[in-house]
Amino acid sequence: MSDDQGGEHNFASDNVSAVCPEIMAAIVNANVGSVGSYGSDPLTARLTERLKEVFETDLVAIPVATGTAANALALSVLTPPYGSVLCAESAHINTDECGAPEFYMGGAKLLGLPAPAGKLSADSVELAIAQARAGGLQSAQPHAISLTQSTEWGTVYSRQELASISAIAAKNDIAVHMDGSRLANGLVRLGCSPAEMTWKSGIDVLSFGATKNGAMAAEMVIFFDCDRAAGLAARHKRAGHLWSKSRFLSAQLLAYLTDDLWLRNAGNANVSATYLAEGLLKIEGVCLLQPVEANEVFVILPEPVSTRLRHRGLGFAAWRRGNLFNQNAFRFVTSYSTRTSDIDRLLNSA
Amino acid sequence: MSDDQGGEHNFASDNVSAVCPEIMAAIVNANVGSVGSYGSDPLTARLTERLKEVFETDLVAIPVATGTAANALALSVLTPPYGSVLCAESAHINTDECGAPEFYMGGAKLLGLPAPAGKLSADSVELAIAQARAGGLQSAQPHAISLTQSTEWGTVYSRQELASISAIAAKNDIAVHMDGSRLANGLVRLGCSPAEMTWKSGIDVLSFGATKNGAMAAEMVIFFDCDRAAGLAARHKRAGHLWSKSRFLSAQLLAYLTDDLWLRNAGNANVSATYLAEGLLKIEGVCLLQPVEANEVFVILPEPVSTRLRHRGLGFAAWRRGNLFNQNAFRFVTSYSTRTSDIDRLLNSA
């Protein structure tokens, strides 16, 4: 597979990429004979075993095809319909899933908190909980906190930041969910173990993404506290997300977790983003909106620069969220498949 | 009925009041013989006729016992589960109904917008619509705007303000809902006709409140655009809000609309609030958080003053919402039953 065949590399998102070769090979290899359906196949069983090794703990995992499904299912188990979830105002669950979490939770509220650089803080979370408690029966009480790693602004929570939020959550008997749509990118950045960035930092439930990092359509909901997962399997089925031929989801995820493919892919994306940001900053008038800590670059581009790039057919996205409704704000996303030459071509066009 | 029998007048809310005598008499008078159930009684028929006179237009109305039910039913007809509703961050539907609108709408989102003095502006509404449109399929698209008259901060939209918001709504094919939990207070303030403050100002659907202004438990959902009301009756029934003995809701509302009772009651409440505010402002260190335009007074009280009032058993409410989490902010609400002597006693205690 080579991007050259598809024309210019596209920086609009990491989900415009093709499937990486190792994962496509795994799909093809899974296509042998009859196996049990609805998750009773050998690959799905092996996947759970592999996850226990990767995360060094017991867990419950179900594979699904999209990140929206993973997030919505996870939150629906944690939060009753009369409850609420604290998240960043800019969280994908709050702005980009067309109300999927509210649908799955049966109408529970997302309370979007101001989150500079896409990150919740222990203080903002604590204040929001105090306000809800003061509201009593009139307020939808928080049952979960959802944070995104790496964040929607391409930043990464440190382990201390995660731990301080989790501590507030634990004190208030509130669960912590991590939207790991770009989990591997955050993990590579922190350089710690999967366990350290998740359950050892107080994360109870994880949406584990692979699609943006090389898979075809494969994510997981992972409960580290198995007792909390009651109802997950039934919700999975009734949402229409249980595949009859589930081996083809599990095959992707097993390949993803083999020979550190997930970390290698994310490593390439992160390095590419830093290289791209450094290059863009050399252009007069360009400034970064956020520090580049994973695989996304948010910039203000002078109007002539963005026009030039558009004319040359380069893919990148206008970025207008929340209070940022600036015509010159843009997002560039790098992926496992971005090459130095792709970035150089882009910079030369700017 | 005299508040003296119940001890000190309570300024915590207008819903701590008793039922006003005219309305209680109407309930007692309705209790004669068998009549059709589930809305097929003569009083309910008469109520609809009376409403058409009051609002000078055709309309569809259903009576319910609570304002939360009225709001949630109204919004559920206007907004599909995959849509959203624009409202003030401080709106009662967003902060004080424990997620009722989300429940009734099947998970549609409330998008709380910054609203100084509790009021949406045409600009903020227009920006929010533009952002949602830009978000495409990822964003829950706005199908309704909900505004409160008088607002949660005791202020009142002018007719021009209503018209400018409605114009944006109409241009974008979005319905406008008015939460009229304290409708009469706003109407008395504006001094215009019910028609002028509602459908002539572009309001499509109204929650018409009576409970806070002298009824026992009586509100209405009123659709001025009858075609838009499809499904309202079925939603009413399946929410458990259709009374079998519906005459006892309609009797309250008929009395409320007889001999201007609703306007007289609200007039007393509004005058009382102004009188109370003027008195409080004479105390050193007291300042108003909002202009007093209806029957609510939001103030900062010096700590010794609030302590003195509490010690003397006076009822009023600590007020902590949104970014206002000040220990010294309080709300006083006046009602149809507040008397000058009640306010004087309070001021003398301060």
Next chain:
Amino acid sequence: MSDDQGGEHNFASDNVSAVCPEIMAAIVNANVGSVGSYGSDPLTARLTERLKEVFETDLVAIPVATGTAANALALSVLTPPYGSVLCAESAHINTDECGAPEFYMGGAKLLGLPAPAGKLSADSVELAIAQARAGGLQSAQPHAISLTQSTEWGTVYSRQELASISAIAAKNDIAVHMDGSRLANGLVRLGCSPAEMTWKSGIDVLSFGATKNGAMAAEMVIFFDCDRAAGLAARHKRAGHLWSKSRFLSAQLLAYLTDDLWLRNAGNANVSATYLAEGLLKIEGVCLLQPVEANEVFVILPEPVSTRLRHRGLGFAAWRRGNLFNQNAFRFVTSYSTRTSDIDRLLNSA
């Protein structure tokens, strides 16, 4: 209050009646001064204490205005959205509430079982559970059984029948809900204590009705297992069923439970039904569809008889449910206010 003022007595339902005098007096008497709102008033506190005496046990109770609300709230606490509820095919929750339980439960299924005479049997319940268990993840698993006392066919479960169903439920860790819209009628029939017919017979949650038996609009959800009631208060609020002036619901229910008013009212209704049935059976061609055990009489009337009664303006209801779609099937309901003379007039007209 006298039905004579309202013209002919109406046998169409027990909810066409007026409010009985004792309850109306209690409403009027509750209308004194300011009291706490949203359930924090003294009458609501006293109601819970009275209920503990009546049922001889600790319990959690909330008052609501309609039976549909009581049923839907009760079931929503017992059953997750991915579960199911076993009930009679003819159950009011299944046929006459326009989907309220499904709404409140967030889409859980009602599985209507064949129920001769309106009664579930231990056998039919056991089979349905076995089928669901066999269906595994594909089947919505039963989390509650709902039975109606007295039933929709005017019959009454014996204590043995209740106990045998509850035993199956307990064995399968399934809760039992009793729809007591006409609870007092069933209780009078059995002649046992309220405790014996409910929690001592394995009932976990009760919808306790008063509206059909003399109240204006007053029912309760009662949890005998207090631990199971988590979330009830929040669901109550977000459904819009928490009255701000809640004292007026509690006043009705306190009066209802004072001096055996509820049992005296139901006693009159039951005796009247038996008297009516005996009279109707003397008419040639009339036959009963069900034994008369409470306050409802289901009959086949020869066409000339029903026509005669209709022409004379008498109120009664055509009855077409399930497989019974017979033009000559009718329901007559007696109430607390039915008098011997009302029945004699009806029989003389037939």
Next chain:
Amino acid sequence: MSDDQGGEHNFASDNVSAVCPEIMAAIVNANVGSVGSYGSDPLTARLTERLKEVFETDLVAIPVATGTAANALALSVLTPPYGSVLCAESAHINTDECGAPEFYMGGAKLLGLPAPAGKLSADSVELAIAQARAGGLQSAQPHAISLTQSTEWGTVYSRQELASISAIAAKNDIAVHMDGSRLANGLVRLGCSPAEMTWKSGIDVLSFGATKNGAMAAEMVIFFDCDRAAGLAARHKRAGHLWSKSRFLSAQLLAYLTDDLWLRNAGNANVSATYLAEGLLKIEGVCLLQPVEANEVFVILPEPVSTRLRHRGLGFAAWRRGNLFNQNAFRFVTSYSTRTSDIDRLLNSA
């Protein structure tokens, strides 16, 4: 791909099969370069064009990964939360999707009607509508009829049967949905055109299945009445069923519709089922529960026969549904990959 590699052929379901080679090749071939995400890729555009040719009409189609998702999405567009759907008691949507339709519809009811051989009849549909209409506001009114082609009992509606049900629907302004999880099997049986079996027979909305007939995970919701599809795209997204890399769904479906692959695959499955049934009937004591018209065989097997087959490791399913709770009832399903030799081996083992 050969089943031999996977051991004995498995007759438990058609979804235990591998992906057929043409479809797997299409997936691999789609994996080239960057393309637009979320349905904006060229393959998805081409798919819609191809469907218009196949069905000889304009239409709106969205691809999803599971049949449960297709059914639930389709019904959620047709039926408001306060409505109901008429279907066979034995319908997959009613018995095997863990409440998915109720979830997506926001709590609307499925009314399961007795359906001999898995088929609704015009008469039973008409009676159910009349009953609901008679119930008025208390009844959840039917907004859709859902029928399955081929049915859950392996039978096939004739075009006349479809037309007579659709006529009743049209007369009552009710939409008709076809669950075509095994659409190709029904189509091959009838030998008519896709248009004739669907919109020309009054079908408004189709769940078009491919997974059971050779795809990996690919189904579609197809609206023949484009105006009716409002909200479909938003519901698709918020259910988490919109793939970012949607090309991989569309590639499967395009291959499925190329060179009559879908009809050839179904043809093999149907012929195999007939051959299997004929063989089984030669065994003493075996009897068919339903005529074999598509790719499923429902039989009563004498206990020694079923035991022998189990011991030899052959896959087939115990079948216990509705009133059929017989230990000796079984289902055998054939697929695109079933070979004569597989069936002969099974018959020789019996």
